[in-house]
Amino acid sequence: DIQMTQSPSSLSASVGDRVTITCRASQDISTYLAWYQHRPGKVPKLLIYAASALQSGVPSRFRGSGSGTGFTLTISSLQPEDVATYYCQRYNTAPWTFGQGTKVEI
């Protein structure tokens, strides 16, 4: 199975900081990658699909990039409401594996 590895596992940043999260696939997955935000007490929310396409309604400070085996989620200016755990997920073939998550704190 293709493994998804995120880094870092957690980070702390200040409001207004640029935050970058990395997701690496153990094999080429083209751009079959999504990013989700999971806030405490809330349900997961789709942020990015096809590696770089912004889901409707998601603030433009979220940006996804990459293809093949290396992907990045960038928050250009961290806001208090961005405190959450972020997950990448591949969806090219079964199993639809999630990364282990990156916890973002302020």
Add this chain to the structure above:
Amino acid sequence: QEQVVESGGGVVQPGRSLRLSCAASGFTFSSYAMHWVRQAPGKGLEWLAVIPYDGSNTYYGDSVKGRFTISRDNSKNTLYLQMNGLRPEDTAVYYCAKVAVAGTLHWGMDVWGQGTTVTVSS
């Protein structure tokens, strides 16, 4: 608006069975693939299973393959997860989620339920 609501969770002894349901509304259920995802206490999201819009095939994660069965009844707008041989490590919040684009398995999940909690304990 588009909504999915899970039910059927509870406390169950190891080795027993449980069936979760997920009622969909606000969209054409029969056009969309559906997933089950879980989150164990203190852990990350774990993908469990997916079924295409027509129920023609099913796919499972390794941890539940052979024990869990995903199915759907498009006439009732309902998704199911039959869980057999439950283990303490199956204790988690179980979410159902809709694939964002009709007719395909290969997309992200845009509508998630609030989850239903399953506790496996003697």
